[in-house]
Amino acid sequence: MTRQNYDVAVIGGGLHGLSTAMHLGRSGKKVLILERHWSGRHASGATAAGVRTLNRDRGELDLSLQAMEMWHDMPGLVGDDCGFHANGQIWVAEDAAALTRVQAHVQALERDGYRHEELIGPEELRRWLPALSPHCLGASIAKRDGAADPHRTLRAFRTSALAAGATLVEQCGVEAIERQGGDWTLRTSRGNWTVPFVVNAAGAWSGRIAAMVGDVIPLATKSSMMMVSERINPFIKPVVSIVGRSLSFKQADQGTLVIGGGLQGVPDLDKETSTARMRVLAAGARAATDLFPSVRDLRIVRVWAGLEAKTSDMLPIVDASPNAPGVFHAFGFSGHGFQLVPIVGAAVADLIVQGKTSLPISHLSARRLMEPSPVKDNTP
Ligand SMILES: Cc1cc2nc3c(=O)[nH]c(=O)nc-3n(C[C@H](O)[C@H](O)[C@H](O)COP(=O)(O)OP(=O)(O)OC[C@H]3O[C@@H](n4cnc5c(N)ncnc54)[C@H](O)[C@@H]3O)c2cc1C
Structure with missing residues (x-):
């Protein structure tokens, strides 16, 4: 049986998936989070939870500085200071x-x-x-800058995503994604869902999810x-x-x-x-x-x-898929994605709800890693 009553399926119940689901839910979208194990099973449960703008790459510095403002008002965002x-x-x-x-x-x-x-x-x-x-x-x-408590952060974002109306299905791995008219059908270990929008927040396995929709991104x-x-x-x-x-x-x-x-x-x-x-x-x-x-x-x-x-440049991908309309990527945080959690979800929600965002993600495109480097013309 294929179920169709959601606007967005978020693949991955780590912090980025939860944050994206929370922001989307607050924008009125009906969100399904599909998590192969349990929320926080991988990087988000293992993190050191450092909240750092110090020595950030310029490609993500502006985003990180805006995320820091959100960290200083975490109770306003998720009802808890997350131990920050x-x-x-x-x-x-x-x-x-x-x-x-x-x-x-x-x-x-x-x-x-x-x-x-x-x-x-x-x-x-x-x-x-x-x-x-x-x-x-x-x-x-x-x-x-500073540091937070990873488990309090997980609990706060998970509770906020659910309070915003999201449904979290754990022990549910996405095994294939297929185009179905203008929608996407996700084949999972617990049945199939068809949705217009998909968010790939599958952490270390995101490259495999991207490949399912035709985006080959070396990681x-x-x-x-x-x-x-x-x-x-x-x-x-x-x-x-x-x-x-x-x-x-x-x-x-x-x-x-x-x-x-x-x-x-x-x-x-x-x-x-x-x-x-x-x-x-x-x-x-x-x-x-x-x-x-x-x-x-x-x-x-x-x-x-x-x-x-x-990723090869240690910057994440926060972008619409170049090949698959309705699919959005948020992964490749390369060891420093915890600090970006509150803002990346907001950026992905903007891309889905408004079709654009004013948040500074221009350096985080998927294409930058997919396109071959331009061949140098050495003719004198
Ligand atoms: C040891 C460690 C220390 C760190 N320290 C810091 C730090 O101090 N500061 C900082 O900013 N960042 C830090 N980071 C990085 C930060 O923790 C990560 O960037 C962030 O947690 C990534 O969250 P995520 O949601 O993208 O990934 P994850 O938390 O890994 O979530 C991805 C989820 O997707 C699920 N999934 C995968 N494939 C599928 C599928 N096919 N179907 C369904 N679900 C699937 C996985 O089970 C997983 O739960 C650290 C990371 C580690 C590992």
């Missing part, structure tokens, strides 16, 4: 070359009128991070790893990263240290799992203890990894 604390994010320079790089980065931003990052010298850096090793020379800080897979320590007394508030090394370091409200920042395990898309690489985790732990020697003897109590699609 704006305690700042800091990008630390350990040596003179790193400091030069940070200074050039902030000066370039300032030249273009951006004021969200500031340079701080060693004394101010130590005021923000009293436990920091004395060898660090300075940093860039984004004071309105790699990230398997970002995290580790968590035993609880200690409060000693750090901002989220810390280091120039030139893989580290994101913060302390959760419960007192645990949460360490990650691009440390990669081994992904397996078919088995939907990844293998942690202990040597890589050890390098991450070394970076953390180089910066904060006082945590050297702490025990790591848990490690995990999460799967996500990575």
